[in-house]
Structures are given as structure tokens and as C-alpha cells.
Amino acid sequence: MRNLTQVAVLAGRLASEDFGNIMSGRAYYSLALDSAREAGDGQLAAIAHGYAAQLAAAEGLTIAALDHLTAATENACCTPAVTSWLAATEAAIHADRGDHQLARDALDRARAELDKPAQRLTPVWLDEHPADYLAAATGYTLLRAGDHHGARDALAMALDTLHATAHRQRALLLIDLATAELHTSNLPDACVHATQAANLLH
Missing domain, CATH: 1.25.40 (Serine Threonine Protein Phosphatase 5, Tetratricopeptide repeat)
Structure with a gap:
């Protein structure tokens, strides 16, 4: 599941940052969060939240972005x-x-x-x-x-x-x-x- 998290984060970045596909970026980051939680890896979940926050901020959704960062910082194992x-x-x-x-x-x-x-x-x-x-x-x-x-x-x-x-x-x-x-x-x-x-x- 950790490998799936990594692949999903990288795919989310590729979709949103390089191709401008916001919806695909969101979907990949959601998959990354789910797989990180299933793997029990708080740091990977925090990283996925961090990139999801950057994507939300780029869309002007600053409250959602800050919510992602709040969730990320709850993982003390980073x-x-x-x-x-x-x-x-x-x-x-x-x-x-x-x-x-x-x-x-x-x-x-x-x-x-x-x-x-x-x-x-x-x-x-x-x-x-x-x-x-x-x-x-x-x-x-x-x-x-x-x-x-x-x-x-x-x-x-x-x-x-x-x-x-x-x-x-x-x-x-x-x-x-x-x-x-x-x-x-x-x-x-x-x-x-x-x-x-x-x-x-x-």
C-alpha cells in the first residue's frame, strides 16, 4: 500500500501540475490518502494532504487547503x-x-x-x-x-x-x-x- 500511495501522489502531481487536470489530481490524491491510511503510514498521509492542500490553494479553496494541512500536522511521526x-x-x-x-x-x-x-x-x-x-x-x-x-x-x-x-x-x-x-x-x-x-x- 505504501507503493500505491507513492504512485498515486506522483500521478496526482503529474495530472494537476503538468497537465492541468484538476479533477484527476484530486482523485489521485484521494487514492493516496486512502492507501496511506490503510498502510498505517502517517507520514505518507501527511505528504498526500500537503499536495492536496497545494492543489486546493491553486484553485482558490484556501479553507479546504488549510483543512488538509491541519489533518497533515496531526501526524506526529513526520x-x-x-x-x-x-x-x-x-x-x-x-x-x-x-x-x-x-x-x-x-x-x-x-x-x-x-x-x-x-x-x-x-x-x-x-x-x-x-x-x-x-x-x-x-x-x-x-x-x-x-x-x-x-x-x-x-x-x-x-x-x-x-x-x-x-x-x-x-x-x-x-x-x-x-x-x-x-x-x-x-x-x-x-x-x-x-x-x-x-x-x-x-
Whole structure:
């Protein structure tokens, strides 16, 4: 059942993120949750909830997204890397809702988790490197809060450490960085970043 959970999560990401098929993404994440529960693996269930939360947030369903994260954090057996990823995801959702203090609190929790020792292994197929994801979430949260200079620095740092093959994540970071540069009146760099993002998405 653990293998089924992994396959269902990856299929959900492929359907929703790469092909834009929201309904299939939901169905795969639901299957992942069911199989994780049947396997009795709380960490896998938390990961499935985390991706389901990201999908719900992308649809503008922030309450549903936060409900998924609440369910995810009830699993106390997660590694610090997974818990940090969940908290960083929560920060971005609060930022979208305009709850900037809650977003900062979630970022603080995400940072604190990375300092804790791991008691079990993080699944190797969870390709969200926690420190990179936290840097990206920090930049996005600062951008939504109107701290464009701080957002620019955090997003640039996230880009510098991002894996070369993470094209989708790089494109999203470049779009956010272009927005930050635009708000700081740096039009030339904003255009460069936007063009780079467009090239990656083609």
C-alpha cells in the first residue's frame, strides 16, 4: 500500500501540475490518502494532504487547503523535512489570504523544524528540498506582504540553490522575481526574468 500511495501522489502531481487536470489530481490524491491510511503510514498521509492542500490553494479553496494541512500536522511521526515543507506551504496559503502574521508564524515554524534531528527517513521521491522550498515560500510570502526588496533577495537565493532540472519550480520563482523587480522599478530585470520563465514554460 505504501507503493500505491507513492504512485498515486506522483500521478496526482503529474495530472494537476503538468497537465492541468484538476479533477484527476484530486482523485489521485484521494487514492493516496486512502492507501496511506490503510498502510498505517502517517507520514505518507501527511505528504498526500500537503499536495492536496497545494492543489486546493491553486484553485482558490484556501479553507479546504488549510483543512488538509491541519489533518497533515496531526501526524506526529513526520520527519522535520516534511513538517517544514507543510509549514512553508501553510505560510504561502496564509499569505494569499492576507493573513501576514499567520504566514510569518508558519515560516518561523518551518525554519525551526529544519534544526531538528530526523528520527526516520524522508521519502526520497519527495523532491521538495525543504531548505529550497522554504526560501521560495519566504520570497512569495514577503512578496504578498508588500516587502518587495526582501522578496527579491529571498527569491534570488531560492533560484541560486534550485536543482537544474526543476523547470516548473524555476519558472514560478522567475515569475515571482519578475513581479518583485517590477515593484522595485527595476523594469529591465523584470523583463529578463519574465522572458526566462516564458521560455521554460514552452
